[in-house]
Amino acid sequence: MANQESASQIIEFVGGVDNINTLIHCSTRLRFTLNDFDKADLDKLKSVDGVLGAVIAGGQCQVIIGNDVVEMFDAVQKLLGNNLNEDPGSKPKQSIGHLVLDFIIGVFQPLVPAIAGGGILKAILMLVAMFGWMSEKSPTYQILNLIGGAPLYLLPLLVAVTAAQKLKVNPLVALSVVGVLILPDIASMLAKGTTLFGMNVLNVTYSSQVFPAILSVLLYAVMEKVFTKYSPKPIRIFFVPMMSMLITAPLTLLFLGPLGYVVGQYFVNIILFLNTHLGWVATAILAGVLPFMVATGMHKPMIPYVVATFSSMGKEALYLPASLAHNISESGACFAIALRTKDSKLRSTAISAGISAFFGITEPALYGVTLQHKRALSSVIIGSVIGGTYIGIVGINAFTLVGPGLASMPMFVDKSNPMNIVNAFIGFGISFVVSFVAGLLLWKNEVTTDTNKEEVEKENVSEELDTPVAGKVVALSEVPDDVFSQGLLGKGVAVIPSEGKLYAPADGQIEMIFDTKHALGMKTNTGAEVLFHIGLDTVQLNGKFFDVKVEKNQVVKKGDLLVEFNLEEIKKAGFNPITMMIVTNQDQYSVDKTETDSEEELQPVLNIAKLGVQ
Numbered sequence: 029m030a031n032q033e034s035a036s037q038i039i040e041f042v043g044g045v046d047n048i049n050t051l052i053h054c055s056t057r058l059r060f061t062l063n064d065f066d067k068a069d070l071d072k073l074k075s076v077d078g079v080l081g082a083v084i085a086g087g088q089c090q091v092i093i094g095n096d097v098v099e100m101f102d103a104v105q106k107l108l109g110n111n112l113n114e115d116p117g118s119k120p121k122q123s124i125g126h127l128v129l130d131f132i133i134g135v136f137q138p139l140v141p142a143i144a145g146g147g148i149l150k151a152i153l154m155l156v157a158m159f160g161w162m163s164e165k166s167p168t169y170q171i172l173n174l175i176g177g178a179p180l181y182l183l184p185l186l187v188a189v190t191a192a193q194k195l196k197v198n199p200l201v202a203l204s205v206v207g208v209l210i211l212p213d214i215a216s217m218l219a220k221g222t223t224l225f226g227m228n229v230l231n232v233t234y235s236s237q238v239f240p241a242i243l244s245v246l247l248y249a250v251m252e253k254v255f256t257k258y259s260p261k262p263i264r265i266f267f268v269p270m271m272s273m274l275i276t277a278p279l280t281l282l283f284l285g286p287l288g289y290v291v292g293q294y295f296v297n298i299i300l301f302l303n304t305h306l307g308w309v310a311t312a313i314l315a316g317v318l319p320f321m322v323a324t325g326m327h328k329p330m331i332p333y334v335v336a337t338f339s340s341m342g343k344e345a346l347y348l349p350a351s352l353a354h355n356i357s358e359s360g361a362c363f364a365i366a367l368r369t370k371d372s373k374l375r376s377t378a379i380s381a382g383i384s385a386f387f388g389i390t391e392p393a394l395y396g397v398t399l400q401h402k403r404a405l406s407s408v409i410i411g412s413v414i415g416g417t418y419i420g421i422v423g424i425n426a427f428t429l430v431g432p433g434l435a436s437m438p439m440f441v442d443k444s445n446p447m448n449i450v451n452a453f454i455g456f457g458i459s460f461v462v463s464f465v466a467g468l469l470l471w472k473n474e475v476t477t478d479t480n481k482e483e484v485e486k487e488n489v490s491e492e493l494d495t496p497v498a499g500k501v502v503a504l505s506e507v508p509d510d511v512f513s514q515g516l517l518g519k520g521v522a523v524i525p526s527e528g529k530l531y532a533p534a535d536g537q538i539e540m541i542f543d544t545k546h547a548l549g550m551k552t553n554t555g556a557e558v559l560f561h562i563g564l565d566t567v568q569l570n571g572k573f574f575d576v577k578v579e580k581n582q583v584v585k586k587g588d589l590l591v592e593f594n595l596e597e598i599k600k601a602g603f604n605p606i607t608m609m610i611v612t613n614q615d616q617y618s619v620d621k622t623e624t625d626s627e628e629e630l631q632p633v634l635n636i637a638k639l640g641v642q
Contacts, residue, residue: 031077031078031103032103032106032107033077034076034077034078034079034100034103035100035103035104035106035107036107037072037076038058038073038076038079038091038100038104039104039107039108041068041069041072041073041076042060042062042067042068042073042089042091043062043063043064043067043068044067045108046063047062047063047064047067047068048060048061048062048063048108049061049062049063050134051101051104051105051108052134052137052138053097053098053101056092056093056094056097056389056391056392057090057091057092057093057097057391058090058091058093058097058100058101058104059088059089059090059133059137060088060089060090060091061088061089061130062089065084065089068082068084068089069505070082070083070084070505070506070513071503071505073091078093078096078100079091079092079093080092080093080094080391080392080395080396081391081394081395081399081514083510083513083514084510084513088130088133092391092395094384094389094391094392094395094396131194132332133331134190134193134194135187135190135191135194135242136190136238136331136332136335137331138190138193139179139183139186139187139190139331139335140331140429140430142179142186143179143180143183143335143338143428143429143430144428144429144430144436145179146175146176146177146178146179146180146428147176147179147180147427147428147429147430147439148176148428148430148436148438148439149172149175149176150173150176150177150427150428151427151428151438151439151440151441152438152441153169153172153173153176154438154441154443155438155441156169157169157443158441158443158446180236180338180339181235181236182210182235183235183236183237183238183241183335183339184206184207184209184210184234184235184236184237184238184240184241185203185206185207185210185241187206187238187241187242187245188202188203188205188206188207188241188244188245189202189203191241191242191245191246192245192248192249195245195246195249197245197248197249197252197253198252198269201248201252201269201272201273202244202245202248202249204269204273205244205245205248205272205273205276205277205280206240206241206244206245206280208277208280208281209234209237209240209241209244209280209281209285210234210235214281215233215234217229218230218231218232219231224278224281224282225278225282227282229281229282230285230286232285232286232289234285234289236338236339236340237288237289237292237339238288238292238332238335238336238339239288239289239291239292239336240280240284240285240286240287240288240289240292241288242288243280243284243285243287243288244276244277244280244284244285244288247275247276247279247280247284248272248273248276251271251272251275251276252268252269252272255267255268255271255272256268259271292336292339292340293340307420307421308416308417308419308420308421309420310346310420311346311349311350311353311416311417311419311420312350312413312414312416312417312420313413313416314346314347314350314416315350315351315353315354315357315412315413315415315416315419316409316412316413316416318350318351318354318412319354319358319394319398319399319405319408319409319412322354322390322391322394330347331429333347334347334348334429335429338427338428338429342427343425343426343427343442344425344426344427344429345423345424345425345426348426348429348432348439349416349419349420349424349425349426349432349452349455350412350416350419350420351431351432352415352419352424352426352432352440352452352455352456352459353411353412353413353415353416353419353455353459354390354408354412354416354459355385355388355390355431355432355433356385356386356411356415356432356433356456356459356460356463357407357408357409357410357411357412357415357459357460357462357463358381358382358385358390358393358394358398358408358463359382359383359385359386359393359460359463360382360407360411360459360460360461360462360463360464360467361382361393361397361398361404361407361408361411361463361464361466361467362378362379362381362382362385362393362397362398362404362467363378363379363382363464363467364407364463364464364465364466364467364468364471365378365397365401365404365467365471366378366379366382367468368467368468368471368473369471369473370473371473374397377392377396377397378396378397380392380396381393381396381397385433386433386434387433387434387435387436388430388431388432388433388434388435388436389431389433390431399514399515401615402614402615403467403470403471403472403615404467404471406466406470407463407466407467407470407471408463410462410463410466411459411460411462411463411464411466412459412463414458414459414462415455415456415458415459415462415463416459418451418454418455418458419451419452419455422447422451422454422455424440424448424451424452424455425440425442425445425448426439426440427439427440427441427442434456437449437452437453437456440452490554490635490636490637490638491534491552491553491554491556491635491636492534492622492632492634492635492636493533493534493552493556493558493609493632493633493634493635493636494531494533494534494586494587494630494631494632494633495521495523495533495609495630495631495633496523496530496531496532496533496560496590496607496609497523497525497526497527497528497529497530497531497607498523498525498526498527498529498630499523499524499525499526499527499607500523500524500526501521501522501523501633502521502522502523502524502606503521503522503621504519504520504521504522504608504610506522507522507564507606507608508564508604509564512561512608512610517559517610517612518559518610518611518612518613518614518619519610519611519614519619520558520559520608520609520610520611520619520634521608521609521621521633521634522606522607522608522609523606523607523608523609524605524606524607525595525605525606525607527595528592528593528594528595528596528598529589529591529592529593530560530562530589530590530591530592530593530607531586531587531588531589531590531630532550532584532585532586532587532588532590533558533586533609533633533634534552534553534556534558534586535552535553535584535585535586536550536551536552536553536556536558536583536584537550537551537581537582537583537584538550538578538579538580538581538582538584538590539551539557539580539581540580541576541578541579541580542567543571544566544567544569544570544571544574545571545574545575545576545591546561546562546563546566546567546569546571546574546593547559547560547561547562547567548560548576548578548590548591549612550584550590554636554638555613555616555638556611556613556617556636556638557611557612557613558609558610558611558612559608559609559610559612560590560591560607560608560609561607561608561610562574562591562593562605562607563593563598563603563604563605563606563607564603564604564606565603565604566598566603566605568603569598569601569603573593573594573597573598573601574591574592574593574594575591575592575593576590576591577589577590577591577592578590578591587630593605609633609634611634611636616638617636617637617638618636618637619634619635619636620634620635620636620637621633621634621635622634622635
């Protein structure tokens with residue numbers, strides 16, 4: 029539940045008011061752009077009441093709230109007031125890639141409600157007409173249909189506003205500049221053929237286009253800053269917008285508009301090419317990997333593709349159909365676990381998350397159930413792939429940008445193909461049933477310390493794992509890689525090494541050695557499967573600077589040297605040497621971090637306990 033205490037803690041754990049550059053929200057997440065992402069404490073954020081999870085992805089610190097996101101946003105915004113540190117000189121510590129991704133998401137994310145609302149209205153009107161409840165030729169139908177189509181037709185203007193807000197320039201002047209592209213008189217002149225400064229102006233229909241507007245606003249933002257800097261203050265109020273419009277609008281008509289149009293066409297054509305040649309396989313694969321994409325927020329960059337596809341073709345046949353299979357599979361798996369689990373807290377979470385996913389909101393299911401239990405994740409993937417396969421084979425098309433779920437099923441209404449929505453409901457049913465059955469069959473109840481604690485303690489086998497390398501021990505959440513920081517491979521710790529030697533943290537046997545020597549796996553004598561990963565992206569070194577001292581199936585003792593690696597050369601090559609130790613069969617073990625009092629000596633760092641299984 030959103031409350032002021034939780035809001036206050038969220039602000040504190042993202043680094044405080046001074047560390048927040050901007051704050052927006054989507055359907056389930058608070059999205060912070062921070063001045064220093066190192067100050068965000070993801071572990072503490074996840075512990076806040078009402079927070080389902082926290083990730084740093086897409087150039088943002090994303091705090092997953094779920095259905096109460098609006099209330100939590102209002103509570104946080106109330107505490108922030110007008111104190112956001114939006115000084116243009118305050119530069120968030122982000123790579124170019126993160127900045128670009130943050131800009132794209134910031135421009136397209138706010139468009140979704142308008143596009144989704146208008147699209148669903150048009151879909152409902154088509155249903156009404158199909159059932160004969162209203163004539164398509166009636167004035168009422170035609171006016172309502174135009175209302176539903178307005179957001180897509182006026183897309184350049186909507187993009188002008190969101191892009192201007194993201195770039196922190198005057199949104200009304202930006203709106204005026206982009207509005208030139210869809211002026212009826214301009215459109216008429218372009219259709220007949222016209223020139224500007226003696227140069228031919230390409231005839232392009234700019235309504236429903238996004239990329240011409242983005243390029244236009246980017247140029248306008250530069251012009252506004254330049255003229256604001258050099259304009260005398262007494263005339264700045266009219267001189268800056270006048271000169272900015274005078275330069276930006278003609279250049280957009282002559283160059284940027286046609287360029288943006290071509291970029292948008294190629295963008296859509298590339299996706300369509302892949303979809304055409306991979307066919308249903310593309311939908312099935314995308315549906316299967318969506319749990320990981322949504323968990324890390326990397327599904328958001330798909331929005332520009334979907335918007336561009338709608339503006340060009342009026343429909344979309346890959347991402348949204350695949351999302352239908354994934355969303356409903358999350359729901360089916362949650363309801364199955366709610367029936368099978370003996371954990372009352374998990375049952376309550378699974379029911380609530382299952383209902384949300386049934387209506388198209390998957391984050392509560394992902395963070396509350398799926399990503400915490402491998403068997404639940406497996407059930408979702410099975411349902412998603414099988415449902416996505418059917419959806420891809422029959423070629424379902426979506427006609428508006430909204431999260432697929434029961435209430436939004438009109439998004440699949442196709443006037444020219446009544447079977448489109450029928451097949452969508454069949455895909456809905458397949459995804460739900462398959463994931464539900466898989467959940468029932470795969471789920472096993474774990475005996476936890478909250479249920480029959482004394483009995484569990486008798487059955488558990490526990491041991492301590494030492495630090496694998498000497499150095500500073502840090503939480504996995506601090507690793508700058510989502511696969512490790514989100515615990516997708518399992519729980520454990522990371523170490524910033526002070527020397528290039530990896531030691532066995534316990535007695536056991538080597539089970540796997542990567543060909544590139546940067547990672548290996550072992551099984552301890554108690555059965556814990558432990559993965560060691562030296563550095564980030566060090567697979568690219570192809571074994572250079574690594575010397576493995578053990579062989580597969582070799583029995584090792586605690587403290588035995590496993591790998592030597594040249595720490596300084598790895599750093600010189602531009603790679604982060606941070607080393608991870610992860611217990612990958614976490615569904616069978618509890619994993620708790622112990623306190624360490626030295627950054628140099630090898631000492632106990634994890635306490636693992638094998639859980640009894642009913």
